[in-house]
Amino acid sequence: MPELTIAVAKGRLQDEALALLAAAGAGVSSQDLSSRRLAVEDESGRYRFIFVKPGDVPVYVEHGIADCGVVGRDVLLESGTDLLQPLTLEIGRCRIVVAARTGVNLNELGMLRVATKYPHIAATHFGARGRPVEIIELSGSVELAPGLGLADCIVDLVQSGRTLRENGLKEIEVIDESTGRLVVNRASYQLKAKAIAALISNLRSEI
Amino acid sequence: MTEPLSRIPTGMRYYFGQEARLRRTVEQTGMTVFDGWSYEEITTPTVDYYSLFEHGMGRAEAHRAFRFTDNDGSLLALRPDVTSAAARAAATLFADRERPLRLCYAAPVFRQQPQSHAEWRRESTQIGCELIGANTSVADLEVLMIVSEFLRRLNLEGDYAITLNDVGIFNGVAERLGLNPTLREEMRQLIDVRNAADLERFLKPYTSAGEGQAFAQLVQLSGKRETLELARSVISNEQSREAIDRLESLWNVVDSLGLTDCFEIDLGDVARLDYYTGLTFKIYVKGAGYRVGSGGRYDGLTASFGKAEPAVGFVVDLDALTDVLRLRSMDASTLALPAGSPVLRASVADEKPFGESPVNPSDVFEEALQKRAQDERVSLKLAR
Numbered sequence: 353m354p355e356l357t358i359a360v361a362k363g364r365l366q367d368e369a370l371a372l373l374a375a376a377g378a379g380v381s382s383q384d385l386s387s388r389r390l391a392v393e394d395e396s397g398r399y400r401f402i403f404v405k406p407g408d409v410p411v412y413v414e415h416g417i418a419d420c421g422v423v424g425r426d427v428l429l430e431s432g433t434d435l436l437q438p439l440t441l442e443i444g445r446c447r448i449v450v451a452a453r454t455g456v457n458l459n460e461l462g463m464l465r466v467a468t469k470y471p472h473i474a475a476t477h478f479g480a481r482g483r484p485v486e487i488i489e490l491s492g493s494v495e496l497a498p499g500l501g502l503a504d505c506i507v508d509l510v511q512s513g514r515t516l517r518e519n520g521l522k523e524i525e526v527i528d529e530s531t532g533r534l535v536v537n538r539a540s541y542q543l544k545a546k547a548i549a550a551l552i553s554n555l556r557s558e559i
Numbered sequence: 560m561t562e563p564l565s566r567i568p569t570g571m572r573y574y575f576g577q578e579a580r581l582r583r584t585v586e587q588t589g590m591t592v593f594d595g596w597s598y599e600e601i602t603t604p605t606v607d608y609y610s611l612f613e614h615g616m617g618r619a620e621a622h623r624a625f626r627f628t629d630n631d632g633s634l635l636a637l638r639p640d641v642t643s644a645a646a647r648a649a650a651t652l653f654a655d656r657e658r659p660l661r662l663c664y665a666a667p668v669f670r671q672q673p674q675s676h677a678e679w680r681r682e683s684t685q686i687g688c689e690l691i692g693a694n695t696s697v698a699d700l701e702v703l704m705i706v707s708e709f710l711r712r713l714n715l716e717g718d719y720a721i722t723l724n725d726v727g728i729f730n731g732v733a734e735r736l737g738l739n740p741t742l743r744e745e746m747r748q749l750i751d752v753r754n755a756a757d758l759e760r761f762l763k764p765y766t767s768a769g770e771g772q773a774f775a776q777l778v779q780l781s782g783k784r785e786t787l788e789l790a791r792s793v794i795s796n797e798q799s800r801e802a803i804d805r806l807e808s809l810w811n812v813v814d815s816l817g818l819t820d821c822f823e824i825d826l827g828d829v830a831r832l833d834y835y836t837g838l839t840f841k842i843y844v845k846g847a848g849y850r851v852g853s854g855g856r857y858d859g860l861t862a863s864f865g866k867a868e869p870a871v872g873f874v875v876d877l878d879a880l881t882d883v884l885r886l887r888s889m890d891a892s893t894l895a896l897p898a899g900s901p902v903l904r905a906s907v908a909d910e911k912p913f914g915e916s917p918v919n920p921s922d923v924f925e926e927a928l929q930k931r932a933q934d935e936r937v938s939l940k941l942a943r
Contacts, residue, residue: 410676411676414675414676414677414848414849415676415677415848415849416677416847416848416849417848431676433675433676434674434675434676434677435752436752436753437752437753437754438752438753438754438755438779439755439756440754440756440757536753537848538843538849538850539843539844539847539848539849539850540848541753541781542720542722542781542823542825542841542843543720543843543844543845545781545782545823549780552779
């Protein structure tokens with residue numbers, strides 16, 4: 353029986369997260385990695401990994417089904433979770449930004465139509481500035497929206513900025529920075545204190 | 560209006576069969592243990608004025624209640640906690656009663672907005688105790704011993720952890736750093752999520768790098784006595800020092816009773832600092848992804864109802880506890896205290912001059928726990 357279950361966000365962060373975990377002594381065999389299984393154990397048998405969609409990581413960890421998780425800060429900001437965040441992992445660094453078509457002055461608009469995958473972050477950001485907004489929630493290809501006239505601007509995650517440029521958009525404001533985080537369930541933190549402290553200290557020495 | 564009549568509102572549920580029996584047994588076990596420590600049951604109104612909860616729980620917590628208006632326009636709420644009304648009763652209805660006042664309850668509470676994904680229930684049953692009118696460490700220990708006995712009677716020995724902290728530690732540090740309320744809240748949040756790296760960065764302008772790092776490490780740890788020793792080497796202000804001393808004297812008794820396995824010191828527990836005034840604790844049980852209970856000292860509460868006096872208490876979430884026991888495939892008949900059986904063999908009140916300074920608290924509790932092991936009722940005499 354593994355000591356800890358760790359939920360890892362699939363996609364953007366996955367490879368870097370697994371490399372970091374392997375360096376910290378929680379490595380998954382290449383055979384298991386190349387399989388399509390969504391739950392695998394590490395080679396020592398101390399850890400069980402589950403691979404889930406980024407937005408589901410906080411759900412598994414909050415319920416205590418996973419003791420820990422590796423997920424981007426963007427996901428945590430968006431879902432407003434009640435989790436411990438003992439470690440910032442220097443992986444998957446990116447920015448959450450407001451972007452609009454080049455040449456458009458957003459300050460001239462009495463109301464903004466904002467297309468985004470992050471409705472909560474967008475509403476909080478514009479709310480704090482007292483700007484009336486209509487949030488248009490999309491599940492992908494957000495960069496299309498301003499060019500097609502669906503929205504005046506977008507709130508999205510940006511790594512290099514290339515997708516923005518190629519779709520005629522420019523970054524207007526950085527809302528926040530995001531990197532990978534280690535998140536921990538509050539009950540596990542107390543009830544499995546030793547195993548979690550060991551994982552944190554092993555990861556810390558690899559950052 | 561074509562909504563099907565079969566629908567049930569989010570966060571509400573049925574209990575029936577085995578599970579209902581188990582839940583009832585857990586409740587009875589709790590109430591029997593509380594009775595064994597001489598706590599008297601109180602039932603408070605299900606519907607009460609919203610302003611009661613605003614004063615009793617603080618704005619942010621009260622805000623989660625279901626609210627509606629009375630015929631005369633005044634704002635009512637479905638009770639989101641029991642403590643507020645119990646404190647009001649202590650200050651009004653029971654104002655002239657002898658102290659300490661010992662009250663206990665098992666009652667549903669309602670919250671319109673749950674706090675996390677895991678806390679999906681909007682109706683949950685709180686089972687808890689309030690000890691009003693005593694501010695000694697013996698009073699603090701009494702409620703801790705009750706929680707611990709309750710969990711042991713549910714066969715959870717070795718599978719629970721009660722984490723202890725004292726709000727004085729955080730408050731002393733925040734005061735020494737001279738933080739305004741906004742920065743104070745920022746520091747509290749960083750500690751609450753155990754974000755050591757950002758906490759260190761936050762502390763940079765206020766203190767030396769070494770001190771900041773040591774403090775950030777400290778709030779990430781949860782441990783036994785050594786945590787307090789470490790805290791002393793990092794924190795020097797007087798208010799925090801006094802709080803550390805208070806925790807240590809509690810720990811000494813816990814230690815001498817051989818209960819250190821189920822207690823932890825967790826200096827990172829900084830929830831609801833505006834509410835608690837001394838000891839705070841959280842209750843965790845293996846198998847539950849969220850804490851099953853919490854408590855602490857709230858000496859400021861009854862003052863808002865016209866009679867300032869010290870108080871300490873706790874609540875346990877009966878439904879969360881039932882879930883854990885059900886997942887361990889425990890049914891009502893396997894519990895130590897079967898439903899409905901006469902448990903208290905003796906109901907003698909063993910009144911001893913406890914809590915007065917010459918008496919050693921360890922001896923007091925050793926004797927009290929022995930009597931409780933034989934299901935005798937105890938009633939500790941506490942200094943005010």
